[in-house]
Amino acid sequence: MRLRFAPSPTGYLHVGGARTALYNWLLARRSGGSFILRIEDTDLSRSTEEAIEAIMADLRWLGLEWDEGPGAGGEHWPYRQTGRYALYQDAARRLLRQGDAYRCFCSPEELRERREKALREGGNPMYDRRCRAIPEEEARRMEGEGRPYALRFRVPEEGETMVRDLIRGEVVFRNREIEDFVLLRNDGTPTYNLAVVVDDIDMRITHVVRGDDHLPNTPKQLLIYRALSKEPPAFAHLPMIVGTDGKPLSKRHGDVAVGYYREAGFLPEAMVNFLALLGWSLDDSTTIMDRGTLVANFSLDRVSSKPAVWDTDKLYWMNAQYIMALDDRELAEAVKPFLVREGLMADDDPRGMEKLRLAAPLIRERIKVLADAVPLLAFLFREVETEEDSRDFLEGEENRAVLREAGKRLLELENFHSKNIESTLRAMVEEMGLKPRRAFQPIRVAVTGSKVSPPLFESMELLGREKCLQRIARALEAGRDAAVS
Ligand code: GLU
Numbered sequence: 001m002r003l004r005f006a007p008s009p010t011g012y013l014h015v016g017g018a019r020t021a022l023y024n025w026l027l028a029r030r031s032g033g034s035f036i037l038r039i040e041d042t043d044l045s046r047s048t049e050e051a052i053e054a055i056m057a058d059l060r061w062l063g064l065e066w067d068e069g070p071g072a073g074g075e076h077w078p079y080r081q082t083g084r085y086a087l088y089q090d091a092a093r094r095l096l097r098q099g100d101a102y103r104c105f106c107s108p109e110e111l112r113e114r115r116e117k118a119l120r121e122g123g124n125p126m127y128d129r130r131c132r133a134i135p136e137e138e139a140r141r142m143e144g145e146g147r148p149y150a151l152r153f154r155v156p157e158e159g160e161t162m163v164r165d166l167i168r169g170e171v172v173f174r175n176r177e178i179e180d181f182v183l184l185r186n187d188g189t190p191t192y193n194l195a196v197v198v199d200d201i202d203m204r205i206t207h208v209v210r211g212d213d214h215l216p217n218t219p220k221q222l223l224i225y226r227a228l229s230k231e232p233p234a235f236a237h238l239p240m241i242v243g244t245d246g247k248p249l250s251k252r253h254g255d256v257a258v259g260y261y262r263e264a265g266f267l268p269e270a271m272v273n274f275l276a277l278l279g280w281s282l283d284d285s286t287t288i289m290d291r292g293t294l295v296a297n298f299s300l301d302r303v304s305s306k307p308a309v310w311d312t313d314k315l316y317w318m319n320a321q322y323i324m325a326l327d328d329r330e331l332a333e334a335v336k337p338f339l340v341r342e343g344l345m346a347d348d349d350p351r352g353m354e355k356l357r358l359a360a361p362l363i364r365e366r367i368k369v370l371a372d373a374v375p376l377l378a379f380l381f382r383e384v385e386t387e388e389d390s391r392d393f394l395e396g397e398e399n400r401a402v403l404r405e406a407g408k409r410l411l412e413l414e415n416f417h418s419k420n421i422e423s424t425l426r427a428m429v430e431e432m433g434l435k436p437r438r439a440f441q442p443i444r445v446a447v448t449g450s451k452v453s454p455p456l457f458e459s460m461e462l463l464g465r466e467k468c469l470q471r472i473a474r475a476l477e478a479g480r481d482a483a484v485s
Contacts, residue, residue, distance in 0.1 A: 001033035002206045005059075005066070006196065008040045009051035012257040013058040015310070016211060016241050016249065019275045023238060024209050025064045026276070026298040036203055037069030039080040042195055047082075058258040062268050062275075063291065068203075076203045081195050088190035091198045091228065092151050092183050100227040101183055103139045103149040104131040108186075126179040127152070148186040153223060155180050161219035166236040166300045168212075173219040181220050193217055197224040205233050209300070212237040236300050239279045242307045249310045265338055265370025266315070270322040274315050279308040288321055320368045331364060332356035335373045342374050344381040355380055358462055362454035376454055380463060384449030384471060386478070393451060394479045398434070399442040403479075405432065406443050407472045416465040418457040425457070446475035 003024040007017055028035035037059070041047035056070065068074025078084060095101035104127075106114075111127070118125045132154065134142075143149065156175045163171045183194040190198075196217075200208060215237045225232040243253035250256065261271055269291065276294050277287065280303045289297075326334060332353055339345040345352040359380060363373050378384075386394065393399055409424050410416075429439040444456050447468050453459055460468050 001027055001031040002036065002204055003028045003033065003209060004036040004038050004200070004203065004205055005064075006038045006040050006199075006210075007055050008043060008046075009048060009055060010043060010046040011051055012259055013055045014256050015258055015261075015275065016256070017055075018058065018062060018258050018271075019241065019278050020210055020238060021059060021064050022062065022272060022275050023280070023298070023300075023303070024207075025066075026294055027207065027209065027300070028067070029295045030298055033206075034067040035064070036074070036076075036205070037066040037072070037079060038199060038203070039070060040192070040195065042081045042189060042192070044082070044189075054259065058262070061262055062258070062272055081190075081199065084195070084199065085188075085190065087202060088195050088198050089184070089188065092190070092194060095153065095183065095224075095227055096151060098227065100154055101151045102132055102154055102180075103134070103143060104152045104180075104182070105134070105139075105142055105147050105149045106131060107148075126177075129180050132180065150182045150186045151184040152180040152182055153220070153227075155220075155223060161222050163215070163218045163222065163235060165215075165218075166207075166234055167239070167303050168215075168237060168305045171215065171218075173216075175219075178219055178223070183224075193220050194224065197221050197228070200233055201225075201228070201230050207234045207236065209236045209238065212240055236303070238303065239305055240307045241278055241310050243310055246307070246309075253310060254312050261315075263371075265334075265367075265372065266319045267322045267334065267370070270315070270319040273322070274318050278310065279303050287318070316368045323367060323370070324364055326360075326364070328357045328360035331360040335360075335363075335370050335377075338370050338374050339377065339381065342378075344374070344378055352381065355462065359454070362458050362462075366454065375450070376452075379448040379450070379453065379459070384447075386445060386475070387450050390445045390449070390451045393442045393445040394475045400476060400479055401432070402429070402434070402439050402442050403446055403472050403476050407469055407476070410460075410465065410472075411469060413465070416461060418455075418461040421460050422457040442475070443472070446472045 005017075005021040005024050007013070025035045027033070037056070039052055041052070052070070059066070066072050068076065069079040092101060096103070114128065115125045117123075131139075131152070155178045159175050161173050161175055161178070163173070165171055181193060182191050184190055218235055218237070222232055241249040243249050245253075247253075255261070258271075262268075272291060272294070273289055276289065276298065280298065282289060282293075282297050282302070323331065323334075335356060336345065336353065339352075339356070340347050356377070359377055363376050366376060367373050394403070405428055406425060409428055410421065413420055413424055425440065425443070426436060429436050432439070440456055441451055444453050445451055447456075447460055447463060
């Protein structure tokens, strides 16, 4: 199988595009075939180099490496449509010679006016095919005069074109309802429908797997294949992705850029697992599947034609499952870039890494995305600044008594291990006649700066005695200042 992902680089990679790329990749890997990346950049006004770079970075992050395409080489170079215009022009000339295409001299303004008029009058806004009737000789003469023209495909007026879709079955289009679509614009640039067919033929694509928003294009593409006497590839149109409200997934439902999920700290493996299930299932119950399982089992037979629901809660849940499955070292590695990004750690910091590895068990079950680790672990990497809504815990006679007493006992503690810290502090609150839950809060706030932290005693051990005592002392001082002022 030879499959391709063919993004138009007009913006970031959308999660829907990522699902399309993933399905193509899975089919290629499963069949031992090839996965090709082709950049469809013929829309010069909207395509950018940054978008190409960003799309490639997101695909790499998801682990969807391509066998042919930009940065990977391949015999069908270049894998960017702007470098392939000669091929499209050749095909268009051939269609013109054969009589499958004709020159249309209508100007864009005329076309727009006629379209708007038809819409106003409740008529058919499709191109009225008027230039079809211009005799070839006349059309050549007009061309010779330098009149600009577009090339249009001569769609048969009778009959039907059937798409045999691997997911939806047979979808029939009446030719009468297909417009004489443009192949080459009057500036010589190709349209999507022409370029995609020429490229899919040239790159020997066997299966076109793409979003079902392209289904109306497929009969047009089939007509071009037929006119060029080429066997079309198999087609599979993936179901639309909708939000939990049943409406097409959009920004209203949250973020739709793959980059957003990367930056929020989703693991690529969780993302791949989640995307795979947007329209496909292994059976009725399995949800967690690693990449190997997906590659071994993925098939179009089990892709549904019903819209797939994007459930953000499920994505968070799934990411948490993948985080829980990481060992200490893996979790430390995964969290590190987030601490670096916040300036809490240097990129090359072996001691910081060691601290992170020791902290991994404290956060593993408390975070849903990697970025959640930052507020939880910041206290290990910088001096604390007590959060606004936690300050109360450092004030009042009872809180201050707890802090004073804790400082004293922790100083005397023989071994600064979490178990010892715990038994000492528990004995202390009991002797003081306080409730543990409540009494530990001032200590937590003093040491971590927040009333929400990883488990207290383990956190204290990790931070070390010296720092704990310093912070408790500082909290007592700050509390005194507050009382004085
Ligand atoms: N460039 C098209 C898009 O981004 C690709 C469609 C196709 O796969 O044929 O939607």
